[in-house]
Amino acid sequence: MKRTLNWRETIITAIIKTCGYSAVVFVLLIFFFLLREGVPALAEVKLGDLLTKRWYPIESHFGILPLLTGSLIVTVGAMLIAIPFGIGTAVFLSEIAPRWLREVLKPLVELLGGLPSVVLGFLGILVLSPFLRVFLDLPTGLTALAGALLLGGIAVPTTVSIAEDALDAVPLSYREGALALGATKWQTIWRVTLPAARSGVLTALMLGIGRTIGETMAVMMVTGNAPVLAVKLTSIFSPVRTMTATIAAEMGEVANNSTHYHVLFFIGLVLFLISLAVNITASSLVFKSKKRAERVLS
Amino acid sequence: MVNLALAWAERYQSGHPDISISVTGGGSGTGIASLVNGTVDVANASRAMTADEKKQAEANGITPVEFTVARDAIAVIVNPQNPVRRLTLQQISDIYSGKINNWSEVGGDRRPIVRLSRETNSGTHVYFLQMVIRLGDSKNTTLFSTDTLLLPSSEGIINELRQNLNAIGYDGLGYVPPDLMDSLIAVGREAGGPYVIPSIATVNDNSYPVARDLYMYTAGEPVGAVKDYLAWILSAEAQTIVADLGFVPIKP
Numbered sequence: 124m125k126r127t128l129n130w131r132e133t134i135i136t137a138i139i140k141t142c143g144y145s146a147v148v149f150v151l152l153i154f155f156f157l158l159r160e161g162v163p164a165l166a167e168v169k170l171g172d173l174l175t176k177r178w179y180p181i182e183s184h185f186g187i188l189p190l191l192t193g194s195l196i197v198t199v200g201a202m203l204i205a206i207p208f209g210i211g212t213a214v215f216l217s218e219i220a221p222r223w224l225r226e227v228l229k230p231l232v233e234l235l236g237g238l239p240s241v242v243l244g245f246l247g248i249l250v251l252s253p254f255l256r257v258f259l260d261l262p263t264g265l266t267a268l269a270g271a272l273l274l275g276g277i278a279v280p281t282t283v284s285i286a287e288d289a290l291d292a293v294p295l296s297y298r299e300g301a302l303a304l305g306a307t308k309w310q311t312i313w314r315v316t317l318p319a320a321r322s323g324v325l326t327a328l329m330l331g332i333g334r335t336i337g338e339t340m341a342v343m344m345v346t347g348n349a350p351v352l353a354v355k356l357t358s359i360f361s362p363v364r365t366m367t368a369t370i371a372a373e374m375g376e377v378a379n380n381s382t383h384y385h386v387l388f389f390i391g392l393v394l395f396l397i398s399l400a401v402n403i404t405a406s407s408l409v410f411k412s413k414k415r416a417e418r419v420l421s
Numbered sequence: 422m423v424n425l426a427l428a429w430a431e432r433y434q435s436g437h438p439d440i441s442i443s444v445t446g447g448g449s450g451t452g453i454a455s456l457v458n459g460t461v462d463v464a465n466a467s468r469a470m471t472a473d474e475k476k477q478a479e480a481n482g483i484t485p486v487e488f489t490v491a492r493d494a495i496a497v498i499v500n501p502q503n504p505v506r507r508l509t510l511q512q513i514s515d516i517y518s519g520k521i522n523n524w525s526e527v528g529g530d531r532r533p534i535v536r537l538s539r540e541t542n543s544g545t546h547v548y549f550l551q552m553v554i555r556l557g558d559s560k561n562t563t564l565f566s567t568d569t570l571l572l573p574s575s576e577g578i579i580n581e582l583r584q585n586l587n588a589i590g591y592d593g594l595g596y597v598p599p600d601l602m603d604s605l606i607a608v609g610r611e612a613g614g615p616y617v618i619p620s621i622a623t624v625n626d627n628s629y630p631v632a633r634d635l636y637m638y639t640a641g642e643p644v645g646a647v648k649d650y651l652a653w654i655l656s657a658e659a660q661t662i663v664a665d666l667g668f669v670p671i672k673p
Contacts, residue, residue: 179564181541189567248577253584262533262587265570344577347570348540362570372573376450376542378457378477 157395161388168386178350178364180373180383187390189350193267193363194394196353197342200271201278201335202328208275209282209331210317210324216283217290218312229287236280244344247273252345259360265347267363273341278331285330289323290316322409329405333398336367343368366390422449422544422635424595425491426465428662433653440646449544456638457481462647464638467493467544467593478640485638490654492669494594494619494632495549497606500586505529507607507616510630514554516589519566524587536569537578537590548633549591594619595667624669635668 164173168185175186212232216225251272252264259268293316301311317324347362350369370387377384423446430442445451449466456464457478470478470485478485497513499505505527508516515521517536525531539546555561572578575596582590582601597605607616610630623629643651653659660670 177564177567179541181547182562182564184564248580256585263535263570263581263585265572265581343573348572349568349570351567362568364571372540372571373542375447376454378454378474 154395157388157392161385161390161392164382164385164389167382173386173389176352178369180386183382185382185386187366187386187393189352190364190366190369190390191393192353192358193346193350194336194365194367196267196358196363197270197274197346197365198332198336200267200359201274202332204272204275205278205282205331205335206328209279209327210286212279212283213286213290213324213327214312214317216287218308218316229284232280232283236284240277240338240341241344243273243277244341247341247345261360263347263362265345265362267346267353267359267361270342270346270363270365271359273345274335274338277338277341278335281334282327282331285327286320286324289320289327292323293319325405325409329402332401336394336398336401339367339371343371348372366394422465422467422491422493422593422595422668423447425635425663425666425668428666429654429659432659432662433650440650442650448540448542449547450542453638456485456640457483459483459640462639463650465490466636466638467633468547469634469636470638483640485640486642488637488639488651488655489634489671490637490651491635491660491663491671492624492632493635494624494629494669495545495553495591496594496597496619497589497591497608497631498582498597498601499589499604499606500582500584501601501604502586503529503604505606506604507609509609509612510553510556511612513606513608514556514563517549517554517565517569518563519568532587534589535581535585535587536566537581537588538565538569538571539575539578539592540571540573545591545593549631552631552633553591593668594624597667621664621669632669634671 164185173185173187175184176188177184177186178189216229216232220228247269248265252266252269254264255261255266255269256264297315297319298311301315302308306314342365346365346368348364348368349362350364351358351361353359353361353363370390373383374387377387423444426444430444434440434442444465445455445461449468452461452464452466453470453474455461457474459481464485469487475485497508503524505524508527512521512527516527516534517538521527522534523531524534538549541547550565551557551559554563554565570581572581575592578590578592579596579598579601582588582604605618607618608630609616615628617623617629619629619631624632637651637654639647639651655671663670
């Protein structure tokens with residue numbers, strides 16, 4: 124009896140361990156794959172040529188700067204929309220809305236998160252971009268702004284859902300304590316509940332950013348995909364081409380192991396490093412704030 | 422030309438239930454790459470294979486054989502409310518390379534020009550670059566203006582042309598929907614004219630300047646079912662389908 128229990132224990136532990144380690148192994152494998160396929164680009168194209176502002180791969184112009192700035196401007200724009208809306212909605216759902224409203228709204232928000240991005244892309248082409256063109260009197264509505272708005276919309280449900288869970292997990296006694304000290308509802312939310320849920324809220328924002336920077340289909344449909352260097356503030360009103368859209372649009376066509384193929388993988392590598400940097404920054408922020416909280420408590 | 426390839430495959434299979442043909446889209450570059458990699462029997466392409474692609478195929482032990490199966494014209498299209506209806510090849514080239522930026526420079530309203538193009542993996546894109554922007558001159562290295570919108574599908578281009586008064590676009594004549602047939606640009610080789618609107622008749626008598634051949638490539642001389650299929654495609658029945666879809670049948 125005892126023997127079989129031990130056996131079972133060992134097997135289950137082994138399975139769980141495999142699951143845990145395999146996540147790490149897969150990330151490493153993907154990283155090495157990207158390195159293997161992407162690094163040859165540096166040998167075939169001079170670094171100086173990669174850092175130019177002309178992207179026209181079928182004539183060997185491999186400047187990735189327009190793609191980099193395109194992705195950045197769309198992602199930053201999307202975050203400017205998703206952060207306030209995401210946190211605001213999460214606070215409303217968890218702190219302000221009555222229980223029954225929350226029970227209705229939260230599943231709806233999560234349903235929104237499950238919408239395929241192609242569907243949102245269609246909405247973007249048929250409704251959002253004509254509206255932007257007429258409303259802002261732009262030459263065309265297929266702009267970075269359309270992409271940012273759409274991506275913001277895509278990131279909000281993810282952010283809301285996770286941030287709301289984090290806020291909900293803050294013990295009721297924190298809020299009761301604050302209110303008992305004479306804090307208003309707003310002070311309680313801003314000074315007590317949100318800081319207490321900080322690590323969860325940050326995670327929510329990171330996952331939101333992750334969705335934004337990696338999103339491909341919707342962006343490809345509404346940003347116009349023109350590889351223009353987007354460095355001015357007004358670039359938000361002009362068409363841009365993102366890194367993800369470039370990979371998606373061109374990967375199907377390239378011959379294996381051509382320079383173009385390697386450069387596309389190099390772009391993938393750059394994308395990977397960007398999300399890695401974002402994640403590391405975020406988790407170190409969370410870690411720091413945790414340590415400070417522990418010091419204060421002790 | 423994926424529409425055409427699909428229509429042919431469908432019709433042929435209904436007459437030959439024992440043969441199964443599957444057609445995948447993605448652009449001429451995709452089709453040729455698949456032939457080079459040995460994953461397909463036939464590659465449809467709206468441009469000829471480049472010397473590079475032929476070399477890669479030989480390296481993989483595949484000898485591509487070329488068949489001209491239909492003709493196609495590239496139509497230049499504007500929004501129906503745009504008063505401009507005729508342009509020379511030189512003007513279209515200047516518009517797409519970024520030298521002309523306002524409709525007023527070619528006799529239209531004072532509005533910015535928004536340039537629409539297919540993605541670089543489309544055969545139509547490469548053909549337009551060579552024949553229109555570079556005016557067929559192989560030493561010319563003019564490129565698309567960087568702010569040209571590269572849309573992933575014909576549908577994207579048609580949709581933007583319908584609603585945006587500033588837009589100019591191009592696409593295969595077969596992809597132009599009936600409501601935009603009246604806003605095709607008559608293209609002139611020189612400023613003095615004549616300006617010719619693309620149609621089946623003007624492509625076949627060679628008066629429309631932007632027309633091309635459509636190809637099928639097989640890996641080696643076709644045998645068996647592939648051989649029968651290609652013979653059928655050159656038959657009168659298959660060539661009627663070509664006309665039905667807005668492409669131009671090859672002359673017998």
